Amino acid sequence: MIKPRTPPGVMELLPPDQIAFQRMLDVIRRNYERFGFLPVETPVMELSEVLLTKSGGETERQVYFVQSTGALGKASAEGGAGEGLPELALRFDLTVPLARYVAEHEHELAFPFRRYQMQRVYRGEKNQAGRYREFYQCDIDVIGKDALSVRFDAEIPAVIHAVFSELDIGxxxxxxxxxxxxxxxxxxxxxxxxxxxxxxxxxxxxxxxxxxxxxxxxxxxxxxxxxxxxxxxxxxxxxxxxxxxxxxxxxxxxxxxxxxxxxxxxxxxxxxxxxxxxxxxxxxxxxxxxxxxxxxxxxxxxxxxxxxxxxAYPQLGSICSGGRYDNLASQYTKSKLPGVGISIGLTRLFFQLQKAGLVQAAGSSVQVLVTQMDAAHLPHCLAVASDLRRAGFNTEAVMEPGKLAKQFKYANRAGIRFVVVLGEDEIAKGTVTVKDMLREDQFTIARAELAGALRVELAQAQAQKDARA
Amino acid sequence: MIKPRTPPGVMELLPPDQIAFQRMLDVIRRNYERFGFLPVETPVMELSEVLLTKSGGETERQVYFVQSTGALGKASAEGGAGEGLPELALRFDLTVPLARYVAEHEHELAFPFRRYQMQRVYRGEKNQAGRYREFYQCDIDVIGKDALSVRFDAEIPAVIHAVFSELDIGxxxxxxxxxxxxxxxxxxxxxxxxxxxxxxxxxxxxxxxxxxxxxxxxxxxxxxxxxxxxxxxxxxxxxxxxxxxxxxxxxxxxxxxxxxxxxxxxxxxxxxxxxxxxxxxxxxxxxxxxxxxxxxxxxxxxxxxxxxxxxAYPQLGSICSGGRYDNLASQYTKSKLPGVGISIGLTRLFFQLQKAGLVQAAGSSVQVLVTQMDAAHLPHCLAVASDLRRAGFNTEAVMEPGKLAKQFKYANRAGIRFVVVLGEDEIAKGTVTVKDMLREDQFTIARAELAGALRVELAQAQAQKDARA
Missing domain, CATH: 3.30.930.10 (Bira Bifunctional Protein; Domain 2)
Structure with a gap:
């Protein structure tokens, strides 16, 4: 029996925290796209020779190298960055891969090239709280060919403002x-x-x-x-x-x-x-x-x-940084590629926000739980769940019949807001009973009106939230 | 000067294809969530000792091991999976990490545990077309504790049906x-x-x-x-x-x-x-x-x-596979954890769909381009762009003034549907002129009504698309 565990220096979240994290990623992405940035993803593995051209010293010592089982067996002297390094390495930021990407695809891209990239990067950091060996970076950059007006530098704060306003962390x-x-x-x-x-x-x-x-x-x-x-x-x-x-x-x-x-x-x-x-x-x-x-x-x-x-938390340091640079990719191309960009280190920020109590585990991504009292009701329960899904609600159907109290308790613990109950009575009348776990309220409604009613409840909640903001 | 290039066996996309790929990821995720699956992400690096307990043979030979610069220097004999293997390895699927995750967090999870996970995995595959060394897997699994009713097996086809219906690939x-x-x-x-x-x-x-x-x-x-x-x-x-x-x-x-x-x-x-x-x-x-x-x-x-x-394309083989298993994590825990799940190998699928002409590069994620004829107009252009973004449109503002023809050409090439023009005349009258690149149509409208008008146009396009489907 092997003890199940992750390596030190990585962040792994339970679902409620993962949902909160995912929502932050979504907000960042949505705002990046709103400002006209285009998505790019690059491979996590780059050729060492390509990745390690510029950086020396500190960064290079923190690089993770990658070898397949076959390559491990062979002498380490072949391939690599000319010093017997393995052929492949994990990216340590998104800037060098961007430089490689833009230089490689220079003739296929339209300039100014506006890209966003939200992926994990890897650094052999010392193992200490708040330092991660694997962490998300969420970057935007605008890259010009030959020149890039300083006006683009003014767009960046507008993006930062939009992102952190919607993240709602103070x-x-x-x-x-x-x-x-x-x-x-x-x-x-x-x-x-x-x-x-x-x-x-x-x-x-x-x-x-x-x-x-x-x-x-x-x-x-x-x-x-x-x-x-x-x-x-x-x-x-x-x-x-x-x-x-x-x-x-x-x-x-x-x-x-x-x-x-x-x-x-x-x-x-x-x-x-x-x-x-x-x-x-x-x-x-x-x-x-x-x-x-x-x-x-x-x-x-x-x-x-x-x-x-x-x-209110200057001690957290900068949560989003960047600037203007003269030439992105001098190691790969003779073209002059000035740019401006920023990066959000989301893994570390999430850790800091949690510690400061500024981000709570979110409610579930599941909005409705359809309960089941008796196996004979299952086809009805599944039909109601299907209707809700078609109407756009994230819906979990209880698949094994059991006591209602236990199913309510589950919804409560999981953070699911609406619990739908279909008993004999409801099935006979073509209705459902809905318990709103947030308002501690309940109502019975015709099946055909269920999705509409839930939509109204959610719209009210959103309107109240907007009114507070 | 180093030649910018990616390692063999990875997929890297230009923005139009990346947008199409991202839309597929979004559809899959949305449908997984709609069926009540919760998000999980695990680190790409696992301890070799933990990752390589079960698999031998083919899979193990394809594993990528990871070493920091410091660890490379030291003797390879220390640490690792008992055979002098490096301490860390990249996951080769999402199933072993799920087993580790569930066993590690067993007492913090509610069972049946429904999770989705959409991340990249790594295999030292032979270098040939359609075989990837880095590729996305999009998995769902339901894990029971001690037992899991066969009814859960019936949910999986419903999810598959929802996902591939919305992906709209035939x-x-x-x-x-x-x-x-x-x-x-x-x-x-x-x-x-x-x-x-x-x-x-x-x-x-x-x-x-x-x-x-x-x-x-x-x-x-x-x-x-x-x-x-x-x-x-x-x-x-x-x-x-x-x-x-x-x-x-x-x-x-x-x-x-x-x-x-x-x-x-x-x-x-x-x-x-x-x-x-x-x-x-x-x-x-x-x-x-x-x-x-x-x-x-x-x-x-x-x-x-x-x-x-x-x-219509049986030769592509299975595009989504899985099944029921008796015990997820016997190598990590004595608890019996039966489960059922599926996996979509999206990278390979995307490659196949592209080859079969079933997926086209998407239109841009940018919906509106605000042009600029004269630097003196910039504050007006930026204000219009801000309004559009606040109204929810992905909007790119041209930051350097230039010929309109060139800006239209750019929008056309980039696949941006709406181009907004603000000349002296429009600024004086508080209007904007909108060119709809899709309908090859144009209209002039009061600034305050712009967002509403574009929303109507998009809703019409969506209604037409729905009517066709």
Missing amino acids: AFTIQLNNRKLMRGFFEAQGVADDELQALVLREVDKLDKRGEEHVRQTLTGEGFGLAADAVDRIMQFVKFRSATHAQALEALDALARDGANDALAQGVAELREVLDLVRAMGVPESGYALNFSIARGLDYYTGTVYETTLD | AFTIQLNNRKLMRGFFEAQGVADDELQALVLREVDKLDKRGEEHVRQTLTGEGFGLAADAVDRIMQFVKFRSATHAQALEALDALARDGANDALAQGVAELREVLDLVRAMGVPESGYALNFSIARGLDYYTGTVYETTLD
Whole structure:
């Protein structure tokens, strides 16, 4: 007898949680499609040689390699990424597969190419709570050929806003910054070198943990040796958050006035255009803010960058991030493919939301249970169940007769809202009795009117929910 | 520069095909849910020790093992399935993970446990057309604790019927048989031994390819040495297909009369109950048939077995198969867990349907394109796009102004039905012009009425489609 268990570092859910998870996936997908993004799925296995061209270091060490039983037997020296690595590996994100996909199918795609992809990725992470070795990423990207207007950067916050509004997990703020603006600003403070900028940003990132004084001392201290007034300006810069659209534009104006280089001016112009279009797309002012401390992957993003935080749970960190990059697939094609995109790491987010009590196990995906008191009634029960299914209700029919109390208890535990009862009496009269487990109400109705009545009940529930929202 | 390409044996689709594939997944899922099945997803990686307990031989040789970079470096002798195999492997079906899941969560699940699972599985198949190393399986199973009434076997054809009716890929027949009935019948013909039965069935399976005479000679010949009249009865038995419900019941009656053993009698009784309930669930007579030649996995199924074939394309083989088994998870738990289920191998089916011209690349998932003639109009265009999205339409907004002709051409190629135009004139008057690419029609309408008008157009298209069906 083998103990049934999953490997460490994967998330496996019981049905009530799986239903809640699935609903989140559905909301994300629906909103991605609403903004005109097209579905793409790529194989979980890629050729190691193709997958591992760009990344080195940390990412590569976390890669999972795949070998069939036959390949395991053979010497590991053949095939692979030139270093005796196995021929196949599991994707560790959806960005490299997107780059491969776009480069491979370049002449079959229409640009700007707008795709969404919601699949699992694999990383050999350390085994600790909230870290997953298998997790969903839900990505959108718009890829241009040769060029891609900064206007596309403005669509992304509109998508984020639509997704998280419908996910209904509390107020959130989309925080925007621009890498060119950052680079220009730091240059103006005398921090011109890219690596030094990265080091300064790393220190600044410790503001919340170590406090302002510690960071100030480090930056003015031996290692960095920055002038005190430059550090002051840096501290003020990274602490800035706009509260309104007007305030954001003012801050950009001020930077443009003070600033003295092209990068800064370009970053300001881009952010200004993005902000104005975000507003034109109907995102409310309370939903977005400038935050000059956001950097994201320094070696990857080149323009607009995004992070999204839950207002009441800043400690969860960013729940949706991304940005603008100059060239998606330089390792596969000479074509220049600039793009902009975001990713939601749904597995981790779901874990965090559960821990914070922000997502509850959903009611069942089953809406109606048709009970059965006596085997002789079964054909009637099955006919009623068939009618309900044809009318679009997810319906479970009890297949073995038993005590009603037990069947009610089952519906209750399973979260099924409507329980349909057909006794001798009902069958003789052509009616059914419906118990509404949510309202703790019950009514008897003609069979032919059952689906219509349930539809009204559900519409009322939805209307009440909408009224609350 | 690395050549961007996928490994052999995987299916990757361009967006129009991916949309068609996704719609099939959606139809299957919707129907599985409609019958009260609950979603389950399991990790793609399982512990080798857990995954590879039961299967030997063919399946095991096709398994893909997974190792992180770190594990690759270490000796392969540690961990694994006791033979120095790597610790992790990719699932090769959804049945073993279901067994593991049910055994692991036995005390948290309500029985009968009804689950659906639609995920990819992995097999180191030979590289040839129509054989995939990564492919979707779409499974449902009902699992009982200790016992599961044969009535559940009758629900499965109702699900199959609902799924393939909505998939709309032509007339199909669900073919039913029963392993007990088969065993009883063969015993009555003097073929009592299980292995001998399997060998006879394998010969009988060659009927279509080799012809009746060849099979008859083999079975009466040296190797088998069966009596000529027994072979006659066997040939008649396996060639039988019922054309109506009444004919199916008659055939069962005849078998029960002739038969002289418990297995046959039990098989006949089970099939009879299943057939009657299948009818009670509203499956039309033309949708199912008895077929005594269907065996499926001989060492796995123990009662009802199912295959489904497209009437006009029998050469595609079974497009949905399954059956009843006695005990799901004997390798993980002492609990007896009988079940019944089916699987649709969607990747292969999609490939076959495409080859047969039965599935076309779908229209775009985008329903409306909002064009842009002049950058100055953008805020108006974005506002119209936002309104459409709020009204539930999948809407792409053109973000860079350009020639209208080019934008129309794009919509046409992409399969987007409605193209919205906002020129100076329309903006001044608060109207939009809509071109319907399907009807080659166009109209101008007040902005506020746009969403309503498009909804009417789509409803008409749907009504026409329904009228045709």
